[in-house]
Amino acid sequence: MTLVDPNPTPLARLLGTTIGATLAERMRGAGVDFRPKTMVRALSGEAGQVRRAHLAGGEVLETDLVIVARGATRDTGWLAAAGLAADAGGLTCDGACRAISIAGEPDPNIYAAGDVARWPNPLYNDRPMTVEHWGNAVDQARHAAANMMAAPSAQQPYRHLPAFWSRQFGLNIKLAGHTAGADALALVQGSRASHRFLAVYVRAGRSIAAVSFDEARWLPAYAEAVAAGARFPPFPDAIDQPRIERLKPGFPAARPPAHRAAPAPEASHV
Template identity: 95%
Template sequence: MTEVQRPGIVVVGASLAGLRGAEALRDRGYDGPLTLVGDEPHRPYDRPPLSKHVLAGELPPEATVLPQLSRLRAQWRLGRPAVALDRERRVLHLADGATLPYEKLLIATGARARTWPGDGADLAGIFTIRTLEDARTLWSALACRPNRALIVGGGLIGCEAASCCRDLGLAVTLVDPNPTPLARLLGTTIGATLAERMRGAGVDFRPKTKVRALSGEAGQVRRAHLAGGEVLETDLVIVALGATRDTGWLAAAGLAADAGGLTCDGACRAISIAGEPDPDIYAAGDVARWPNPLYGDRPMTVEHWGNAVDQARHAAANMITAPSAQQPYRHLPAFWSSQFGLNIKLAGHTAGADALALVQGARASHRFLAVYGKAGRSIAAVSFDEARWLPSYAEAVAAGARFPPFPEAIDQPRVERLEPGFPAARPPAHRAAPALEASHV
């Protein structure tokens, strides 16, 4: 009699979170069938270098492949994205018509870059930065020396792209509706330092400005039409408008999922639209929206490298643990960004900050460390070329220390209290929990 193989565990998403989650399953003793499904044809690769070293020409795209840290003994289904999930039959449907049964499912589908939503979206010369192919095609276009690169959006990806373009000697204009770069992540007080640095590097920074439409000739982008009526000449546009979570394929699955993420409980189990956790479906990485105990169980998504690794490993551990032994996932968000000769690092979540204290260095020197506070507690710390002190402040943030922490430190001669200067919240485009702006890191 032929033995029927059990369905096993299927990981949907073959990027950082999917790979590290699969490795964690093997490391923790799972010995059953394991399948990884990916919408791209590539083996898992590292995204942070795409908007930094790859665009700058310092690293070839193929050098971003992630190392495998464990022997997976897995089946790979690459280039065949998941298109639907049938929870009742416990079957995953792929784009090529194949179906995959599962015992348990780890959803790690991440996010997709927002494309240009206005007029001119069909023109050549408009790029996003999210995938390996994005970076490869954009790098080729930059190597052709466009007359002027226009970057739409002053978040982390937009700022890193602007820095790379200037390093290549290209003329760059960055248009952003906020008063400063990184205004929604760091506030305008800290963002003003970056604006100064950016302009000093030769970027034509246009704050409080919106692109209304793009237009061109012979199918190629040539102009950007600003909301105030000005027309900018450009032959290359980088759209850096953030990302939406890759949850469209879950539309009929009966799970609480939207463009803001897949809602999970504290153990990373997917929540149904009825409000109950599915004991056999977990999520990790950019796509997961979970209640973080470090921030009062506030639901959040975190698009950073460290969270993808840590949450995937945590979800994997819970997947092969008894229901009564599920552990909540706690995570202090953290990222780093290299741009305009600065090394910027953030530990914590700045959302809702009502106070800011400069505790090391000075803004005038572009070298400092600042702490964000909310209701008398420290919730985040940011360093500009002052990372030496950041671990201590990160520990204070994780412990919910008073604001500002270490007020009597002998190496901290004075504390400058400032207003964070966060812009007013925009009306949400979808019902979603707060997210930390992504830098693929």
């Protein structure tokens, strides 16, 4: 299998290239031909069957199956046309999940939840964010429904710690928190060489997220520390904690905005 990815490593935009390099190493060890910083420009074939993938550099890969991972594009045009503050990044809401109108006021009759809802998360100093995960969609919908039933004076802010898990090439990967804006990364358990570790993302001295590669037993404690806004390191006196390795996360530079109708693909599996 060949993996063509415009990013330097797998999951580079979520976890950074420092952690992503571990996954790339694991992929290559499993026989995957990983092609970073590369894009598929075209597919061709005969009789309705794909046969070739044409890469940006001119190389042609012979193939009979292509899986394209493009992500999702929010359909918010109809919301903006209805007078709500919506764009390609989502529908702007207040802390109680009420949709914000173009006049800048919350609409008491419209609540939003899930991938499209962009709200100020109190766990991250009211930083506006969207979370594209089913766990958030369930929790936010429950919270929005409770606020719908509550009096205007009893609206409660929605607090959510983003989380996801994935199993890839024998690795159990779990993330708790929001890595965006991290200016430092620290390995607090295990080692990258063993492909088994727990790392904490730091922003301005505060722990904002934690990721585990086959070290999930430590994750709940660090997730609680992240949710509490703990300074780094959250457990400075832990007797079972090795010397902390401080690193740069290595997030790629932001991509220029893609045309709404044709978002740039994240990765292609050939």
